[in-house]
Each structure stands twice: as structure tokens, then as C-alpha cells.
Amino acid sequence: MSAFQPSRRVFGAAMTALAVTLAACGSGGGEKAEGEHGEAAAEYERGPHRGRLLRDGDFSLEITIYEEGPEPLFRLYPYLKDKPLDPRQVQATIALTRLGPKVDRFAFTAENDYLASPGIVSEPHSFDVAVTAVHAGKRSSWTYQSYEGRTIISAEAARAGGVTTERAGSAILGENLPLTGRVEIKPEGLAEVHARYPGRVMSMAVELGSPVRRGQVLARVESSESLQTYAVTAPISGIITAKNANPGQITGNGAPMLEIGDPGQLHAEFFLYPRDAERVRVGQRVEVRSLTGASRVTAVIEAILPSADLLSQTLVAHVHLPAGSGGWRPGQGVEGSVQVGAGEVPLAVQTKALQPFRDFTVVYAKVGNTYEVRMLDLGRRTEEWTEVLGGLEPGTEYVVDGAFLIRADIEKSGASHDH
The missing domain is CATH 2.40.420.20 (conserved putative lor/sdh protein from methanococcus maripaludis s2 fold)
Known part of the structure; x- marks a missing residue:
């Protein structure tokens, strides 16, 4: 904030030089003095309706903004020798020059004991004010500044x-539609390792969590028929995610010895509820975020599975996660948002x-x-x-x-x- 110290001095000097009138709206009624804007308000004479009182000899005009209705409107109260004056004897106009500049002009007609204008005093109430009034053939003019929300x-x-x-x-x-889901290995990134022939596991070269490459020898099995020992190799590269056999065990009964998952082939599976499913399409872009927000990537919906879950009636949308796009892990919960109706x-x-x-x-x-x-x-x-x-x-x-x-x-x- 130190960089703004000089500007505040500039602003303060401008406030003093221009006699900017800032005062808070009164809490006791629907009218406020035009230009009332806060604690730093310059002092000026107020009229009976707590408005700004402008004087020219015996004639004076009180400026207020009436805010009881749906929109703020000017009300002007004329006086002669500090006594209420019939507003039908006065013609008045106001010009508000706004920052930009833009000029709002108001013409007034008599109504009850004041002069009113149908023009709305739009926000912000920040402008240079020029007031003109004619009474008994004499023209009176005043100008002043009334700023708010300006520096x-x-x-x-x-x-x-x-x-x-x-x-x-x-x-x-x-519209951004929020999604929830989880990270999973894509089907093509999963493989089961089976023994070609039933037999005894003679050796196992890998452990749970070991990285392997395609063609690498994982185990050796002695065939129960030929008593020949043969090698079992990895069908894909990846990580050993399940191990169901150890040396000395008999394998080849249909259950996989090992399971391999490739952590470089991941997708996010997002659950689409019935009310949202028809708004989501293949090809739409999704921002995928980890629950901590540490990882995020924008990717495309690859597929939406046609079958709904029997209990929840949700569909599943698959979003490809590019390799190296973040610290994604299988089973990790994720959030997402897809833009619909752009x-x-x-x-x-x-x-x-x-x-x-x-x-x-x-x-x-x-x-x-x-x-x-x-x-x-x-x-x-x-x-x-x-x-x-x-x-x-x-x-x-x-x-x-x-x-x-x-x-x-x-x-x-x-x-x-x-x-």
C-alpha cells in the first residue's frame, strides 16, 4: 500500500482545492442533501429538508435527492427571505457533468411545495453540478462538485x-456445470498376467509396485505336463498393481498371477446425474482439478458410457488426462467443470x-x-x-x-x- 501514499496526498489536495462535498445520507428520512457523502464532508448551509441551500440575495434554493421511491429523484425547494416560495413562480434546471464526460440534464416543474423532475439521478452520484433558477425575471446560477467513489x-x-x-x-x-469423479487407469492401460500352462511357480522377479517394461521376464513356471520351465513376460509396460502368486504355488487355474497398470494412461471418470446428462456432450472441454487444487488440466470428454447405474441412474463421462499433465493417481478423487450453453x-x-x-x-x-x-x-x-x-x-x-x-x-x- 505504500505505493498509494502519494496518490492519497494528491487526492487530499484535490479535495481541498475543489471543496469536494462528501457527506453521509441521513437516516431520518427519504431525502438527502445532493452531494452528501461521508465523514470528510465540507461544511455548507443546509435547508429545512437537510438539503444543500444555495443563496442568491433574498432568493434561495434547497437541493435534495428523494430516495423513498424505486429510483432517486431531485426535489428542489425554493425560498424567498427564508420563507417557502410557491414553486410555480420558479423555473429551474440542473446539469450534471460526469466523469467521461457525460452530461445529464434535468428540467423541473412545480409539484406540491417543491420542484420535481422525472429524470432519475443515476448512480454513481458523482458529478460536477450546475444549477440555474429564474424567479421574478432574475436568473441565479451556482456550480459545485459532488463526488463519491472517486480517487x-x-x-x-x-x-x-x-x-x-x-x-x-x-x-x-x-454456464459452468460442476462435476465430481475419480481418476482411473484406462482399459488399454490394464493387463492381467497369466501362466500359459498350469504348473509350479519356480521364481518371481517382481514385487507389488515394481515398474516393468513390455517383454520383461516376470516369473518362471515349471509346466506340470512337460516339467519344462518357461518364462512369463510382461504384456505391457507399467506398474505391478496386484500379485496373486508366489514361488512354490501352483498357477494356471484361470486366476491371473499378476496385474499391471500403466500410470501414463489415465482418464477421469465423471458422474453425470440425469438432470445434467443431456447437456454434456463428447468433445466438450472440462477443467479437471485435484481435490487439493494442486493439479489441474483442461481436457476433452472422450466418451460417455451409454448405460446408467441402476441405483443412482448416473452416466459416466471419460475425460483423457494427458501424460505429464499433473500428479494424478488412480483412485484419486477429482472435481471438474464443463462449460455448457456457451x-x-x-x-x-x-x-x-x-x-x-x-x-x-x-x-x-x-x-x-x-x-x-x-x-x-x-x-x-x-x-x-x-x-x-x-x-x-x-x-x-x-x-x-x-x-x-x-x-x-x-x-x-x-x-x-x-x-
């Missing part, structure tokens, strides 16, 4: 903190860029050296990408790596508020 960080400090960005755009998303969405951000801010999930937009929250309406999510349904313009540069550092810098500066 300034130098390019050097951002690089030192590992901050990276990219542009928001389209992405390929699919398709392109018009706007998405990297999932790791998402951060909490008040009651929202946000990313941090970057404009020059300024960073500011963007509250998102989200759709589908995968480990890599999250669909954005609203709250972010396509092409916006946003923070991917180091987003938590931006959040910490904003929280320390007090540039946030509670709704």
Missing part, C-alpha cells in the same frame, strides 16, 4: 500497485474485477489518472467473465488487477456514502 492515483503509483485495465466489450460466456454476450467484464461498494457490485472506471465506481446490473457469471446488463458503457476502460487497492484508497479517503 486520483498517479500512473507511477498505479503501476507500482499492480493495477491493470482493459476495455469493456463482448465475451463468450457459458454464447456471446454484448458486454462483459472480467469476474476478478468485481468489487463490493455499499450495496452494489462495481468495477472501477479509469479516465486519465482518475478512478470512479460504476454500479453494475449483472447477468450470467463464470469464473472468467461476468455479463453486464447495465451501469457500464461499452468501451469503458476499467480496472482488472489491483481493483481492491483502488477500493481501499477510496475508502480511506472517505469518498463514499451510505444510502
